[in-house]
Amino acid sequence: MIRAYTDSIEPRIYERKKARIKGVKSWDIDNLYPYHIENLNNQSGTAKSATTLYKRFLKGNGFSQGDSLVNKNKSLDQLFDLVLRDYSRFKGFALHISYDLLGGIKEVQHIPFKFVRFTEDESQVIVYDNWDLSKKRKIEKENFLYFDFYEPENALESLNNGSKGQVLYYSNDGTKNYPLASIDAVVEDVLADYETKIFKLKNLQNGFMLKGIFVYPEQESQSEGVLDNQEGIRGELKKFQGAEGAQTMGMPYSGDIENLPVKYLPVQSNSNDKAFEYTEKSVRKSIIQHFNQPSTLHSEQEGGLFGKDQFLEAYEIYNNFTHDDRMSLQSQFNALFPLMGFNEDEIEVLTFRTYDTNTRETERVSEDN
Secondary structure, X not given: OOOOOOOOOOOOOOOOOOOOOOOEEOOOOXXXXXXHHHHHHHHOHHHHHHHHHHHHHHHOOEOOOOOOEOOOOOEHHHHHHHHHHHHHHHOEEEEEEEEOOOOOEEXXXXXXXXXXXXXXXXXXXXXXXXXXXXXXXXXOHHHOEEXXXXXXXXXXXXXXXXXXXXXXXXXXXXXOOOOOOOOHHHHHHHHHHHHHHHHHHHHHHHOEOOOEEEXXXXXXXXXXXXXXXXXXXXXXXXXXXXXXXXXXEEOOEEOOOOOOOOEEEEOOOOOOOOOOHHXXXXXXXXXXXXXXXXXXXXXXXXXXXXXXXXXXXXXXXXXXXXXXXXXXXXXXXHHHHHHHOOXXXXXXXXXXXXXXXXXXXXXXXXOOO
């Protein structure tokens, strides 16, 4: 469970001394840390954009062997894309490794990172798809899948012990540690980004936006009209709420014909769409800066138009920033490749492309051009 503290700095992930689920090392107090992160990331447009961009630069143009199959259904490129989807959000990933009878890697399958936990003694990995009780109302331990950690030198021993493979668990925070998510340090900003979006929506849907009221005398035939009924009043007021009520005019009746001539009363709208304007901009900036992403990559540029040079510089900056993570991921895969019958490979960095409106083709642009 993600919490914000103002009195002192506290750790983001709380691992209970006594497991919430017997035999399982909890990933935060409620064991649902990755589920909360996933929801927060999806609710914030800025966080979603930042993690997507992070993933894109980590992948670059992929491995040169990207079309090679790693299992019956997926290529290396498809597997790598799933790995990066997890890593860009959670800073970790998990792969199921199955072996042939000689101890070589037979297949590699992606495991959704949010499904993976450690046993309480950290001796094995547990894979389960209902930690959040979204599929069934209770945890069914009989459906837990237990795997040994990835140790290819012990592959044959694992097979002889009836193992159905091993799990390569990679965490940016070290071996057998649950990682902190990529947005963890800016969780409050991500929440604020989501809340300002909700505020704007509610303000647009429920704010009174009529321009004015035109008052005129009530006729006798209208004395028992709809405005004498509370439900009718609510219905009339609804007409002036939301975007469809903007710039409209209200026309109530008045029974005092002699003393109240026809008149127009201007109305000041209660719509307050600028109330969180600063907050919206500041939290967006904070999230983007946390990922060290040049504003140009988010289509933001101060003082001037976008140009090729600005994008080339932004690509160079962010390729350099993501270099270490990209090399770590490359190292993990290169350790697998020989056992899969692949050659060691390199991730090709992402390059800026221009679009030729005449030929309708894209062209890579390097800094040397």
